[in-house]
Amino acid sequence: MAQQFVADQLIEQAQKATGLEEFDSNSYREGLDIFLGDVNKNTVPEAAVERLAGGVVMALANRLKSTAYLKQRPELLARPIEKPVFVFGVPRTGTTLLSNLLAADPARRSPLTWEIDDPVPPPTSATLYNDPRALARLEMERQMLAARPEMGKYYRSSAIYPNECVFFMAHDFKTLMWESRGKLPNYRDWLLQTDMTSAYEYHKRFLQMLQADAPGVWNLKMPSHALWIPTLLKIYPDARLIWTHRDPLTATGSFCSLLSLAHQTFSGDVDKEYLGQNCLYQAQQHAERIMDARDKFGEDRIIDVHYS
Template identity: 70%
Template sequence: MSAPLVADALVEQAMKNTGLDRFDSNSWREGLDVLLADYNKSEHPEPLLARMSGNLVQMLSDRLSTTDYLAKRPELLERPIERPLFVFGMPRTGTTLLSNLLACDPARRSALTWEIEEPVPPPTTATLKTDPRAIAKLAQEKAMLEARPEMGKYYRNSAVYPNECMFFMMHDFKGLAYESRGKLPAYRDWLLSTDMTSTYQYHKRFLQLLQADAPGNWNLKMPSHALWLETLLKTYPDAKLVWAHRDPFTATSSFCSILSMAHRGYTGQIDYEWLGEDCPYQAQLHLDRIMDTREKLGHDRIVDIHYADITRDPMAAIRKLYADLGDTLSAEAEAAMLAWLADNPQGKFGKHEYALEQYGLSVEKLAPRFERYLSQYDVAREG
């Protein structure tokens, strides 16, 4: 039987690795405890247990490093985050494509993959894409894609592309990325009902660190912001909100496929039955919570964009989005977006294949879950 992961041992290792021993708060502890209690119920092959352990230690180490840096430069916590833009929706609705295009706009500041992974010390504006840490990760990325080019078809990412807020919100141990690492129903249910205030407060602190010497108007993306919009707005009351829409049946199928890879990577096997239950539940919850929030805040508080539009005519969709946001799309930004699209054509690394039937699902079986959504929104069907 594999040895259980122990929270105190993980914390001790993070402190040893960093030489630091002070967290800004203990808000992360409950999530870590709930996660480990659920995770330790199952057997895990030793290499995958070590992978999970290493990842958790890294999250703790990043929190320690973030706390230490901000303690040395406390004035950073006085700097505002003004009118940040958040892209969200149910998973697999084109939020990555949209975020990558928005990041081409020099008027926007995105949290890039490499700086999320190595936030201390934060970059300067001049070194956002030339920092040695970025260059090293680009080299690793190139080697990975040369060895396994098929990986590029699942998730369009790069060291110098924007990445999800999830990967630093995880420092508070509240995030669906943890839930994807196996069958973890207790952690999922706790997460979907817990107060996320501390996580969004930490989110702001992390951005204040990143913008220390590289400021700008933030462009941010994470599908599951959809679940906590009211909490998000308590931290960022002037946030701009963008909802990405897509055929929910296709998106759910893709969601199942992506999570199946996470299962394989952290447990060594895929629980198709669980994914067929879990992914539709989460997909519906994302949609329902957005619609509930919109009913409270007013329709115009959230701007819509459709996957079908952005894949058919990306720049027309972007121009409309900017108009709806009241923003100006500069000629420089448009040229940069067109260049990115030319360098990243759909299917560049192959087509991501997936099917509902693999998970015991069908359009007919899922239809009741998406009846409310499809009755309110004219979403192009893909199947």
């Protein structure tokens, strides 16, 4: 019988691992249930079961830890996030490249890979790049790339580089990161039409925690911010928006390669026909929803940056 993932069991694992019981809200639960319902229709290879379950438990555990930390320091939720920069676009159009370039400005504050993965306690400005958690993650990364050098072809990251909002919006189980875990059309369709308010409210809470002792003007990136610009602007009305552009054939081909690797990793199988249809559909959704936002908020509300 195929592995069946049970939400209550994974939640209990996260609670036991952290010694914490309380979530700030249950807004994550609908997305978690739909995601696991889709996953349970597939056959997850034995080698991927622990990896997939571990990712879910880690997201839940970090939400528990963030909730507890903000309960200890509630004044952080009153601190503003002013004029954050959001980089987005059709996937594989250079959002990482631009985000890393912007992060070279010392006046900017980017969420770094290590602090997203291990956010409590949040770092200080002095320890952003030399916290023991960062150094341990750098060593783990070195070992991973030595074992699987092909990973570097698709996604160039580092413990001390800026990373995507997707990895903490995942705590609300409303991101395309979860959809990349396999052939999950029900989760995808739900995600593309659901109200994303709770995900962006949680996004803001998480940043307010990270900036507790390491403030700055936030530099943020996630291609799929493109899908929810009206909700983003509801939570961050003074946000500065940047749309990255690249040849669509090149970008979509790269997108297919990235998701192919993800499907192979988490489901052990790649349905190329589905993947081709899904990547084209998602790329189209990204582009059309940005154009819809431009029609709604004005042409000049979004800055264009070309890959070349």
